[in-house]
Amino acid sequence: MKKKKKKEEDLVWISPEEIEAEGRGPAKQPEAEAGEAKETKKGRRFRLVWEALYNCPFLLALCFTCIVAFFCSDEIGMRAIASDTGKLVSRASGSKVASSAALIGGSSGSGEAIVSRQEAGNAAGAETDMETATVGETDMGAAAVGETGVEAAAAGETDPETDADGETDPETDADGENLRAEQLEKAGKNTQDKMENAGTRKAENGNNKTIDKQENDNNKLENGENTGKTPIGTTKYEFYDPIEVNSPYYSDAGKIALTTEYPYVKENTSYFNDAAFLGDSRTLGISDYAGLDGADFYCDSGMMIFKLLEEDGVTYQKTGKKENLSLVLQEKHYGKIYIMLGMNELGYGNTAMYLDKYREVVERIREWQPDAIIYIMANLHVSEAKNNPETEFNNININDKNAAAASLANGTDIFYLDANPLFTDENGFLNAELTFDGVHLYAQHYDVWREFLMEHAVETEGNGDGRDAAE
Numbered sequence: 001m002k003k004k005k006k007k008e009e010d011l012v013w014i015s016p017e018e019i020e021a022e023g024r025g026p027a028k029q030p031e032a033e034a035g036e037a038k039e040t041k042k043g044r045r046f047r048l049v050w051e052a053l054y055n056c057p058f059l060l061a062l063c064f065t066c067i068v069a070f071f072c073s074d075e076i077g078m079r080a081i082a083s084d085t086g087k088l089v090s091r092a093s094g095s096k097v098a099s100s101a102a103l104i105g106g107s108s109g110s111g112e113a114i115v116s117r118q119e120a121g122n123a124a125g126a127e128t129d130m131e132t133a134t135v136g137e138t139d140m141g142a143a144a145v146g147e148t149g150v151e152a153a154a155a156g157e158t159d160p161e162t163d164a165d166g167e168t169d170p171e172t173d174a175d176g177e178n179l180r181a182e183q184l185e186k187a188g189k190n191t192q193d194k195m196e197n198a199g200t201r202k203a204e205n206g207n208n209k210t211i212d213k214q215e216n217d218n219n220k221l222e223n224g225e226n227t228g229k230t231p232i233g234t235t236k237y238e239f240y241d242p243i244e245v246n247s248p249y250y251s252d253a254g255k256i257a258l259t260t261e262y263p264y265v266k267e268n269t270s271y272f273n274d275a276a277f278l279g280d281s282r283t284l285g286i287s288d289y290a291g292l293d294g295a296d297f298y299c300d301s302g303m304m305i306f307k308l309l310e311e312d313g314v315t316y317q318k319t320g321k322k323e324n325l326s327l328v329l330q331e332k333h334y335g336k337i338y339i340m341l342g343m344n345e346l347g348y349g350n351t352a353m354y355l356d357k358y359r360e361v362v363e364r365i366r367e368w369q370p371d372a373i374i375y376i377m378a379n380l381h382v383s384e385a386k387n388n389p390e391t392e393f394n395n396i397n398i399n400d401k402n403a404a405a406a407s408l409a410n411g412t413d414i415f416y417l418d419a420n421p422l423f424t425d426e427n428g429f430l431n432a433e434l435t436f437d438g439v440h441l442y443a444q445h446y447d448v449w450r451e452f453l454m455e456h457a458v459e460t461e462g463n464g465d466g467r468d469a470a471e
Contacts, residue, residue: 233262233411237403243396250351250397257378257399257406259456260415267457269294269450274335278308278325282380282440283340287317289446290453296334298325304348305341305357309364329368337365338453340377342401343439347392355404362408373458376409378402378418384429386438395428413460419452 235257242254273294277283280303287297297317308314313322339361345354362374379402381387381395388394402418409416423441425431430438434445441449 230412231263233260233409233415235260235406235409235411235416237406245396247392247397248350249347249392250400252396253351253400253403255399255403257403257416257418259418260406260409260411262411262415262458264456265459266455267459268454271454271457272336274333275338276329276332276334276336277338277340278314279303279338279340279377280344282343283338284317285440285443285446286449289443290450291447292450292453296332298323298328302344303341304344305354305361306345306348308341308361326364326368329365334369334372336373336375337369338375338377340379342379342398342405345401346397351400351404354401355407358405359408362414366413372413373460374414375456376405376414376416378406378416378420380439380441381420381424381428381430383432383435383438384427385432387429415456415458417453417456419449422448422452 237255237257239255242252245252269292272292275292275295277286277292277295277297277299279286279299281299281301283297283299284301286292287299298314299317300315303314309326311324311326313324315321316323316328341358342354362376365372365374379398381398382393386393389396406416406418408414420428423431423434423445432438434441436442
């Protein structure tokens with residue numbers, strides 16, 4: 001018992017201060033150990049990255065080249081930005097605000113880059129496309145010519161001489177900004193001059209000669225001379241002073257389209273054996289009374305250009321059944337196609353809509369019938385009794401539609417035929433003696449129309465007598 005008590009008395013408690021005084025140092029805490037481990041990991045990662053760069057000289061060289069290129073190249077306008085920033089800071093106490101300074105700095109930097117590329121392209125003497133910027137050609141509506149607005153703001157470019165509020169900076173000349181603006185204006189002017197000169201050179205080198213040659217050929221055709229080449233017809237107009245028309249359907253075109261001038265030949269009725277006639281009730285009259293039995297007629301009373309190629313179809317007069325004309329024109333082959341539509345469109349839409357649809361129909365027919373001659377036939381005028389200027393049903397509206405359709409004729413495979421001079425009086429109205437309702441001809445007068453069509457035949461290889469028509 002005494003020995004145990006003695007051992008307990010030998011135990012002495014030592015404070016932390018005494019331990020530190022004896023040089024033993026404090027015990028490490030868990031947080032300190034974690035920090036040392038973290039520092040060790042960072043060092044290990046840095047060492048691994050450095051070893052990778054050291055062991056891969058190509059990667060090291062690439063990084064070095066990128067850094068040098070970034071600071072040395074001015075493609076991004078670094079030097080211009082730095083220069084402008086210094087200028088703006090020096091006059092920060094002036095009338096300009098910080099936002100205006102930042103905006104001008106960015107625009108002038110990009111502007112100088114544009115000018116430098118422009119001058120480089122001009123020095124090389126390169127011919128540039130007005131739609132590209134590869135040699136420094138810039139859009140005339142952009143800020144490169146010193147104009148500001150929605151387009152310049154969308155592109156992030158502003159006029160170097162203009163504040164964000166659009167006011168001129170009075171200190172511009174002192175800071176040399178005016179010189180930059182002159183360079184930009186000069187670059188834009190050079191661009192405009194080059195565009196205009198390019199168009200002039202093109203006309204001098206090709207277009208003028210082509211126009212002169214075409215006019216000479218047309219003169220020879222009118223004089224009956226044989227040029228030895230395929231002739232080109234021309235569609236001319238007779239002009240007059242238009243009157244003011246208050247109508248949503250039409251306007252006074254101020255001109256009357258005339259039959260396309262061309263060295264037509266006269267044919268007999270066999271010429272129409274491979275022809276298709278597309279139209280309304282007047283075309284139906286040709287089908288019934290003109291004696292062109294070899295032709296195919298697809299027509300209906302009330303037919304319109306807007307419905308001609310729809311799925312509802314058009315009546316095929318030989319069978320009396322509705323046919324989908326789009327499918328017919330893709331399955332059969334025709335050498336000639338005659339179209340006459342426009343009377344039922346006088347109060348439907350307007351002339352612009354009529355022309356757009358007419359053009360679409362002609363283009364689709366051309367796609368399906370690449371070898372066919374297309375004849376656009378003028379709508380006949382109405383009689384004086386039927387002519388009503390207070391409504392859309394009048395000859396001014398008809399002339400407007402006819403002139404629009406005639407513009408589609410090209411004189412090579414599309415021609416405009418106007419039979420109105422055969423049936424109208426001296427005032428341009430449908431002769432009252434030739435019509436029973438002021439719109440349609442008497443049956444006996446369709447022979448005159450047939451003669452007109454036979455006298456205006458266009459001969460091309462493979463389109464002579466209709467023998468190429470498909471069954």
